[in-house]
Amino acid sequence: MAYSELIKDFNRIRDYMRQFYVYGFKTRDEYDAKSARSYDNERRRIESWLDAYMSFRQEPSGRVSFISIDSTEVPANPLYNAFKAKSFTANDIVLNFCILDILQPGERMGVSEITETIDEEYMSFFENPKVLDEATVRNKLNEYVKLGILISEKEGRKLLYRRSEDSVDLEQWKEALSFFSEIDPVGVIGSFLLDKMREHPGYFSFKHHYILHALESDIICTLLDAITDDCMINDKIIPYQICLSTENGRGYLLGRDMEAGRFQMYRLDKLQTVKKGAFAPQKAEFTEAAKAFTRYLWNVARGPKIEHLEMTLHIEPWENHILQRLKREGKHGVIEQVGENRYRYSIDVCSAAEMRPWLRTFIGRIEELSCSNPEVTKVFYEDLDQLYEMYEERGGDGNAVS
């Protein structure tokens, strides 16, 4: 099949984009591609979509392609382009423009009339016109009804189609769309809306901006729809909540596995396909249990029991920003002053081990650390010893870790 920069299926390209963007050190031979040509085609597509953001370097083992983006410098998420590359047939594009041109506001027509009009007033324009039969036109009309672009109405025994009403003033939404298209988990929809406009506000920028979630937009969109409508997904999971990290961009679904009879966090990047299923009448009876499941989470990990952790920090009077950090980052933990310049932070969590990266950010002021799970403090102090060793300066210039 000839190469095209458009794609029919999103799953295969999603993985390549993730690899190019997140990792970016693999050579052509290291991809698990079915064939070298498959890799070449996917790389070429991504290059075409992300033109300015693809980089290359030559290594002894081969050429490495990677996507490198400082996300504070891009006003719009370039990864959304992948969702704007869906392939289509010639009939799709011709019917799109002809149908919408015929069904101007106020017009209502049946499928036969629309088919005739296309044939007589549009295709007759061309030397080699396209022959579009009524069944093809009907399929497209019904597809557009499902998308909400058209409305079908019965008049007697005849089904008439008209354009749906659209009184949204997009111009007044322009700034909101520019903002939410970047920060909302399904902001790609906002990006589609912005594409309808000639000019976009270019004065928003975004810090700590994890743009990779864009690649899961379709998954998240289906999940949100299923959550709103209280429906199952994939025939066995009741979805409750999308849980996202602002510190690494990773996302999870909190769902109840009805076969296993328990709640679980599903990584969004591991969900290949999500299918909205039937209404789940049992959802309401587990709502409180869903809240209970997340009550003592630090991030997303569950342990066998609730663990208690205490950390005492040395904070000088002029270091109010450290206290502020504890308050804003410490979640449901409690802070109390326990002496001169000494503050104790204590918390009950499902998995204190999950807190270790955050605890390490206070290195330099930790006076005491204790946990009901001794493994947590053991690993913490072993890691600390390794750090001392790693940065130990031999020869001594006065800055050694001693």
Place this chain on the structure above:
Amino acid sequence: MLFHEIYGNYFNAVAQILGEAVRGELTEKKIYEIIDSKAFAESSLNIPQALNSGEWPLLEENLETPLLNEPQMPLTTLQKRWMKALLADPRIRLFDVPAEGLEEVEPLYRPGAIVYFDQYADGDPFEDEAYITNFRTALQALRENQKLQVDFTGGKGGNHNWQCTPLRMEYSLKDDKFRLIVCRGGEERVINVARINRCSLMEEKASRPQSIARPKRRVLLELRNERNALERAMLHFSHLEKETTKLACAEDANVDAAADRYRITLWYRSEDETELLIRVLSFGPMIKVLEPDSFIQLIRQRLALQKRIKRDGSS
């Protein structure tokens, strides 16, 4: 649901081309300009060919079209549902958007369906009237290219009154805060929107500098891929400009698993150095800073302090 050709760049580019044709203003040059701005790098090889060859019978050789009206597509239900969901977001009040046209649809999601489990707890007061007024004034200044007079309380409590040129409105999802980036005295300065007491538009138009140099610093890290550190670090730092090379791989039978190592170069802004320092520290011994010396010294200082605190505490 959202992976559909009607949202695609090809449809958007062709819509604009046909719009120009309906107005009788289409030229060959314009076709390529539109494709260049609306579609992908290789689209200029495909779209003109499909239109010219009659594969997509929508445009004649003389650049006329049978379409009678400029193409316009009503919003899809999905687009409306998403916009309706935004109406329940406290930040939407900053933008004063009309709700008209969305009455008939259900929101795509409701408050509570999405949670950011590690977002900081001291986000901006998006529903505070004074905050909204200041935000909108700053946004108006950006939109209309006006200078601003800003009275604000600095991070250390002092009061400031600046006349400045607004450059950007920056938002951090992690902090849940807006910061107004302004130009003052030829330098970029940051004002937290929540710290603005009052701001007003000045009559003077802003002469926005073409660009203000924002040099980046570079740090070279070595990562030991244990406890899934590679994936965690790659995601954690993915929003920065970065380059990664593999030093040795455990899949190689001759190499011990402990030697699965990677070099990561990150580029960051000087004002973010302390934040980057603690983020590197959060990886513990999985990441070692190799360069520059100044960054290594910052790590050593923290470790030395920690050693001293522990020693003093146990003595």
